[in-house]
Amino acid sequence: MKPAAKVYTALILLFLFAPIAILLVFSFNEAKSLSVFSGFSLYWYKELLRDYETLNSVRNTLLLALSAALLSTIMGTAAAVGIDRLRSRVLRAAMDTVTNIPMINPDIITGISLMLMFVFVGRLFGAATSLSFWTMLIAHVTFCLPYVILQVLPKLRQMDRSLPEAAMDLGCTPLKAFFKVEVPEILPGIVTGLIMAFTLSLDDFVISYFTAGNGFQTLPIRIYNMTKKTVTPKMYALATIIFFVILALLLISNLSDRDDSQILEAERQKSAALN
Amino acid sequence: MKEKRSLRRARVLESLCLAPYSVWAVLFIVVPLLFVAYYAFTDNSFHFTLGNVTRFFTATSKVSGADGLDREVHTYLLIFGRSLKLAVISTAICLLMGYPAAYIIARASDRTQKVMITLIMIPMWMNFLIRTYAWMTILQDTGILNGFLGFFGLGPVHIIGTEAAVVIGMVYDYFPYMILPIYSVMAKMDVKLLEAARDLGCGGLGVLRRVIFPLSLPGVVSGIIMVLIPSISTFYISQKLGNGKFYLIGDAIESQYAANNLHFAAAIAFILMIVLLACMAFMQRFANRRAAV
Numbered sequence: 001m002k003p004a005a006k007v008y009t010a011l012i013l014l015f016l017f018a019p020i021a022i023l024l025v026f027s028f029n030e031a032k033s034l035s036v037f038s039g040f041s042l043y044w045y046k047e048l049l050r051d052y053e054t055l056n057s058v059r060n061t062l063l064l065a066l067s068a069a070l071l072s073t074i075m076g077t078a079a080a081v082g083i084d085r086l087r088s089r090v091l092r093a094a095m096d097t098v099t100n101i102p103m104i105n106p107d108i109i110t111g112i113s114l115m116l117m118f119v120f121v122g123r124l125f126g127a128a129t130s131l132s133f134w135t136m137l138i139a140h141v142t143f144c145l146p147y148v149i150l151q152v153l154p155k156l157r158q159m160d161r162s163l164p165e166a167a168m169d170l171g172c173t174p175l176k177a178f179f180k181v182e183v184p185e186i187l188p189g190i191v192t193g194l195i196m197a198f199t200l201s202l203d204d205f206v207i208s209y210f211t212a213g214n215g216f217q218t219l220p221i222r223i224y225n226m227t228k229k230t231v232t233p234k235m236y237a238l239a240t241i242i243f244f245v246i247l248a249l250l251l252i253s254n255l256s257d258r259d260d261s262q263i264l265e266a267e268r269q270k271s272a273a274l275n
Numbered sequence: 276m277k278e279k280r281s282l283r284r285a286r287v288l289e290s291l292c293l294a295p296y297s298v299w300a301v302l303f304i305v306v307p308l309l310f311v312a313y314y315a316f317t318d319n320s321f322h323f324t325l326g327n328v329t330r331f332f333t334a335t336s337k338v339s340g341a342d343g344l345d346r347e348v349h350t351y352l353l354i355f356g357r358s359l360k361l362a363v364i365s366t367a368i369c370l371l372m373g374y375p376a377a378y379i380i381a382r383a384s385d386r387t388q389k390v391m392i393t394l395i396m397i398p399m400w401m402n403f404l405i406r407t408y409a410w411m412t413i414l415q416d417t418g419i420l421n422g423f424l425g426f427f428g429l430g431p432v433h434i435i436g437t438e439a440a441v442v443i444g445m446v447y448d449y450f451p452y453m454i455l456p457i458y459s460v461m462a463k464m465d466v467k468l469l470e471a472a473r474d475l476g477c478g479g480l481g482v483l484r485r486v487i488f489p490l491s492l493p494g495v496v497s498g499i500i501m502v503l504i505p506s507i508s509t510f511y512i513s514q515k516l517g518n519g520k521f522y523l524i525g526d527a528i529e530s531q532y533a534a535n536n537l538h539f540a541a542a543i544a545f546i547l548m549i550v551l552l553a554c555m556a557f558m559q560r561f562a563n564r565r566a567a568v
Contacts, residue, residue: 005379012376016398019409034412075295082293098300106508108525112544113307116314142303174288223404239405246400
């Protein structure tokens with residue numbers, strides 16, 4: 001890199017990380033101030049651990065993210081397999097379009113549209129409030145699905161189609177061929193999709209805001225309610241913990257990605273040797 | 276015979292794979308959008324009406340201008356215009372900042388590329404409410420920025436509660452969405468093309484204008500779409516960094532939802548959706564035409 005390029009990237013990184021660095025530093029502030037650092041203390045972390053409502057929302061968020069990630073990964077992987085085998089161009093184009101909708105639509109429209117439907121259907125059944133954990137789960141699975149599909153589809157396209165066929169020729173049932181031959185091949189895509197779905201669900205605020213019931217509060221909604229009033233460094237302590245969790249997840253997903261490139265490299269060598 | 280049967284069974288299984296998703300997509304992607312249109316064109320007792328949509332275009336309110344005089348304005352058209360303006364400014368800043376950065380990263384060594392892209396993605400995964408709130412504490416009149424400027428005997432500057440603060444928030448929150456698609460197009464670009472252009476007498480600027488930029492256009496278009504759409508529809512940034520003084524179209528939807536005016540909220544969402552679709556169709560066509568040339 002040229003010096004000018006180095007300075008420029010450094011400035012970009014400064015812009016991206018300065019606010020996060022400030023969060024990290026002030027989470028250890030002794031005083032309540034978010035602009036003057038008066039001394040190191042873990043007081044706000046202790047406060048955070050005493051905040052029952054926030055801890056409960058963390059539990060809710062994890063429960064929701066885990067269920068949404070698992071459901072969307074299973075359904076999305078199956079869907080990717082189905083889409084990959086589609087012969088009709090029209091059907092394939094229709095599938096692509098529908099899958100793109102939740103990704104292109106602004107979150108606020110996805111949220112509003114699902115909320116309107118839930119409220120309408122709830123009213124049909126005479127329910128006073130139809131929004132609950134289940135409506136949130138549906139919403140989260142819906143916006144996670146496209147990301148899973150888009151992670152798995154390319155892996156299926158890279159896979160050698162004759163592999164599962166060979167397995168079936170050798171006596172595997174189609175189901176067994178799928179789990180024994182195809183799944184290991186596309187596993188990196190499935191894992192990345194799962195992690196993406198999990199983090200997307202963890203982080204989502206807008207869609208959750210519109211589809212959440214009164215009883216079920218996730219962490220982003222809790223943060224939203226906290227920032228309506230003046231905020232204490234307690235929230236920064238929370239942010240710091242989230243930051244390190246995200247960092248760990250990113251590192252894991254990068255590692256699984258590296259496995260994937262090794263597999264690809266091995267494949268390339270194999271085909272080069274064959275030729 | 277046995278092989279044929281098992282192949283046929285594989286076919287059936289494959290179509291079964293797609294069934295749950297197809298049902299899900301229709302129920303929870305397609306039908307909800309129809310509900311937006313349904314609510315937008317009905318009143319509280321679900322009778323057909325154009326009232327919600329005409330309200331968007333005709334509702335007026337009084338705003339006191341800089342000269343202290345009250346002016347009559349079209350409430351929602353004003354809000355929509357402001358959303359569009361701030362989103363376009365933010366997108367332009369993201370593009371100007373992101374394009375050179377994407378170029379620099381794409382030309383770096385493989386290892387540096389990987390590290391840089393991970394670094395750029397980290398803030399993206401931080402909760403966007405917290406990120407925005409952090410900027411609020413930075414930009415406050417007694418915040419860190421003014422403390423920093425004061426240290427050098429500068430300032431103080433009043434940013435919080437201005438349109439500039441909202442733009443800073445949008446740029447910060449959505450910047451990675453601009454850089455990533457441009458980078459991924461540039462990383463795939465064939466270096467030989469650039470060398471060939473240079474060998475054939477193209478200057479540095481000429482290579483950029485005639486080779487790099489046209490080739491990177493698909494990435495630029497998706498970057499623009501990915502920044503423009505969330506910034507046009509945001510509703511938290513404006514509340515926090517604009518001190519609630521700058522209502523954006525997302526705030527309008529949210530406040531109608533909070534007030535339980537679901538039909539009007541749906542009408543605003545419907546109009547927003549139509550405008551965005553038109554924008555995207557236009558952008559894609561523009562990109563395709565440029566690519567064809």
